[in-house]
Amino acid sequence: MPKNVTIKDIAAKAGVSIALVSFVMNNRIEADGKQKYRVNAQTRQRILEVAKALNYQPNAAARTLRRGRTHVLGVILSDISNVFYGEIAKQIEYIAFQHGYTVLFGSSDESAQKFERIVRSFLDRGVEGFIVVPCEGAYPTLEHILKLDIPLVIIDRKDIALPAPKVVLDNDEAMHHAVSLLTEKGLKKIEMVSYTMRVSSISGREDGFTNTMRSLGFPEDDIRIHRLPFTSIGTDTDKLMPSIMERNVEGLVFATNSLAIAAIKKLSSMGVKIQKDIHLVGFDNSDVYDLFDPPIPHIKQPIDQICSKAFSLLKQLIDREISQESKLITLTGEVVYR
Amino acid sequence: MPKNVTIKDIAAKAGVSIALVSFVMNNRIEADGKQKYRVNAQTRQRILEVAKALNYQPNAAARTLRRGRTHVLGVILSDISNVFYGEIAKQIEYIAFQHGYTVLFGSSDESAQKFERIVRSFLDRGVEGFIVVPCEGAYPTLEHILKLDIPLVIIDRKDIALPAPKVVLDNDEAMHHAVSLLTEKGLKKIEMVSYTMRVSSISGREDGFTNTMRSLGFPEDDIRIHRLPFTSIGTDTDKLMPSIMERNVEGLVFATNSLAIAAIKKLSSMGVKIQKDIHLVGFDNSDVYDLFDPPIPHIKQPIDQICSKAFSLLKQLIDREISQESKLITLTGEVVYR
DNA sequence: CTGTTAGCGCTTTCAA
DNA sequence: TTGAAAGCGCTAACAG
Numbered sequence: 001m002p003k004n005v006t007i008k009d010i011a012a013k014a015g016v017s018i019a020l021v022s023f024v025m026n027n028r029i030e031a032d033g034k035q036k037y038r039v040n041a042q043t044r045q046r047i048l049e050v051a052k053a054l055n056y057q058p059n060a061a062a063r064t065l066r067r068g069r070t071h072v073l074g075v076i077l078s079d080i081s082n083v084f085y086g087e088i089a090k091q092i093e094y095i096a097f098q099h100g101y102t103v104l105f106g107s108s109d110e111s112a113q114k115f116e117r118i119v120r121s122f123l124d125r126g127v128e129g130f131i132v133v134p135c136e137g138a139y140p141t142l143e144h145i146l147k148l149d150i151p152l153v154i155i156d157r158k159d160i161a162l163p164a165p166k167v168v169l170d171n172d173e174a175m176h177h178a179v180s181l182l183t184e185k186g187l188k189k190i191e192m193v194s195y196t197m198r199v200s201s202i203s204g205r206e207d208g209f210t211n212t213m214r215s216l217g218f219p220e221d222d223i224r225i226h227r228l229p230f231t232s233i234g235t236d237t238d239k240l241m242p243s244i245m246e247r248n249v250e251g252l253v254f255a256t257n258s259l260a261i262a263a264i265k266k267l268s269s270m271g272v273k274i275q276k277d278i279h280l281v282g283f284d285n286s287d288v289y290d291l292f293d294p295p296i297p298h299i300k301q302p303i304d305q306i307c308s309k310a311f312s313l314l315k316q317l318i319d320r321e322i323s324q325e326s327k328l329i330t331l332t333g334e335v336v337y338r
Numbered sequence: 339m340p341k342n343v344t345i346k347d348i349a350a351k352a353g354v355s356i357a358l359v360s361f362v363m364n365n366r367i368e369a370d371g372k373q374k375y376r377v378n379a380q381t382r383q384r385i386l387e388v389a390k391a392l393n394y395q396p397n398a399a400a401r402t403l404r405r406g407r408t409h410v411l412g413v414i415l416s417d418i419s420n421v422f423y424g425e426i427a428k429q430i431e432y433i434a435f436q437h438g439y440t441v442l443f444g445s446s447d448e449s450a451q452k453f454e455r456i457v458r459s460f461l462d463r464g465v466e467g468f469i470v471v472p473c474e475g476a477y478p479t480l481e482h483i484l485k486l487d488i489p490l491v492i493i494d495r496k497d498i499a500l501p502a503p504k505v506v507l508d509n510d511e512a513m514h515h516a517v518s519l520l521t522e523k524g525l526k527k528i529e530m531v532s533y534t535m536r537v538s539s540i541s542g543r544e545d546g547f548t549n550t551m552r553s554l555g556f557p558e559d560d561i562r563i564h565r566l567p568f569t570s571i572g573t574d575t576d577k578l579m580p581s582i583m584e585r586n587v588e589g590l591v592f593a594t595n596s597l598a599i600a601a602i603k604k605l606s607s608m609g610v611k612i613q614k615d616i617h618l619v620g621f622d623n624s625d626v627y628d629l630f631d632p633p634i635p636h637i638k639q640p641i642d643q644i645c646s647k648a649f650s651l652l653k654q655l656i657d658r659e660i661s662q663e664s665k666l667i668t669l670t671g672e673v674v675y676r
Numbered sequence: 677c678t679g680t681t682a683g684c685g686c687t688t689t690c691a692a
Numbered sequence: 693t694t695g696a697a698a699g700c701g702c703t704a705a706c707a708g
């Protein structure tokens with residue numbers, strides 16, 4: 001059991017003080033191009049060699065304790081197993097790594113209780129900042145984070161009235177595109193499938209739908225939105241789709257990919273010819289969109305931008321370059337029809 | 339900027355020594371039901387109250403430094419954005435959390451270089467053990483982990499000849515089921531789509547296919563496996579599927595869900611009637627399987643068992659209850675036809 | 677039952 | 693250019 005080598009071991013073997021070893025290991029270059037610590041080139045060389053020979057691995061805990069910085073970030077998403085959030089996770093991890101941060105991930109699965117549990121455990125781990133997709137009921141927990149003076153950036157949703165930057169999609173415009181895709185085909189009977197969940201991404205898309213329909217002159221009674229509970233969309237779409245077909249709905253837009261997938265499964269099993277008997281527009285990507293002719297178009301969110309913007313805001317917050325205040329960054333989606 | 343409260347603050351406010359605070363905060367119950375430290379009930383009560391009032395949060399770094407244990411695990415999968423590995427990640431996280439461990443995740447994307455990069459960064463973070471899906475070329479990195487005397491459990495693949503427990507699927511039996519599903523329908527011309535990648539999960543499934551076909555009396559020349567590179571399955575299936583249909587192949591089994599999805603997309607776009615013109619059997623789950631009539635059956639791996647077994651092995655390794663040695667745990671898959 | 681104290685490995689100030 | 697030493701917050705051995 002070869003106990004871990006420390007700077008002490010290196011110092012002993014190189015015949016120098018531990019301070020010097022530390023200086024060499026932290027030989028950071030300042031902004032002005034000068035090194036922070038000046039060490040004799042040969043001494044440095046020797047220390048570096050010994051460190052490599054001993055396979056030195058700095059102790060993160062000790063450094064953290066001393067510096068008071070963990071370089072750990074917490075990211076809480078709605079559901080990691082959804083490709084959209086999976087992509088977000090991957091991107092954030094990638095960017096964070098390049099900046100020397102480790103990321104802890106959590107899935108709230110839209111449960112406020114789970115959300116709180118995750119925050120608590122991340123706090124235990126000393127995360128320096130959070131990037132979160134707040135679920136319903138997350139307000140008190142987020143307030144707590146802010147009270148602890150821990151940097152917080154919100155993504156995907158903007159309904160939390162707290163002094164935190166929010167990076168969101170222009171859902172209004174996105175739904176305008178989605179609906180237009182159908183009206184341009186000359187479709188008259190267009191409806192929307194959404195969640196009962198009251199979070200801004202969802203209600204924003206609903207508003208976008210309503211606004212667009214109105215501006216296109218659809219009478220108020222023809223603007224219909226079907227809202228299903230997050231936890232039971234399978235059984236609910238199974239009930240909803242037959243009635244949709246009976247009423248001869250011609251076009252359907254969805255608030256999320258999960259809703260679209262559930263609906264597509266049911267419609268297929270009913271023998272409906274998708275993109276013929278009824279035209280669909282999805283939200284976010286999914287493999288199933290490509291199985292139809294023509295493929296089901298969808299609204300693609302600018303994941304790269306969301307992640308890079310969210311990270312840079314969080315980093316600035318951590319570095320105290322900006323202060324924790326409400327600020328809305330709205331990004332634009334894009335229609336994808338293959 | 340209210341600096342973090344420490345046991346010192348609590349001790350001061352409660353009028354006791356820091357040691358006592360520490361005892362109370364660590365009031366662990368021993369196996370024999372007795373508490374490790376006996377503290378006056380009232381004192382304990384008071385300390386607990388002060389701690390709560392001050393909103394005390396133990397400093398993980400200090401504890402780690404002192405105890406020499408991080409309670410952090412590293413999990414490296416092939417590709418987190420694949421639902422199968424996404425499920426694995428979720429499960430392991432869940433189990434680990436219940437045992438007081440934090441999990442760091444990484445995606446190798448089947449690149450040995452990336453795999454090594456992740457291991458290095460996890461090592462920096464002081465992970466106490468690894469659960470990994472080794473990609474091609476991961477051998478030296480895993481050897482390194484073992485040389486560092488860090489517990490390692492391998493899942494999904496068993497080709498690494500290293501003293502580590504391996505939790506894998508009985509691929510032979512799984513493919514036997516898959517092929518039987520097609521032969522029982524009376525199909526005669528059955529082929530397999532696989533990866534060029536030489537990892538045991540893949541080659542095990544190929545062997546299972548070959549063995550089954552042989553035992554069913556298929557002549558050697560009719561046992562065909564098409565191998566595509568991991569990084570270009572989209573374009574490759576686009577080329578492969580037309581030739582498959584031209585040769586009137588009746589049944590196709592896949593080594594993974596990604597391969598199945600790619601093939602299904604292409605076949606659909608070709609206007610092929612899936613489950614009619616050609617019958618498919620997938621591996622692992624996907625939303626797209628359900629869009630056909632009948633739904634495409636698939637081999638479902640026992641994700642719960644894989645994760646709980648892998649975790650408990652790792653925990654025993656960490657606790658030195660077992661020693662690091664080669665051991666193969668083979669679990670059984672299940673056929674799903676909805 | 678409670679307090680004192682010596683570090684865990686590292687960074688950083690201060691002095692040499 | 694180098695070294696000595698304090699101390700980050702916590703645990704645990706030891707003494708009382």
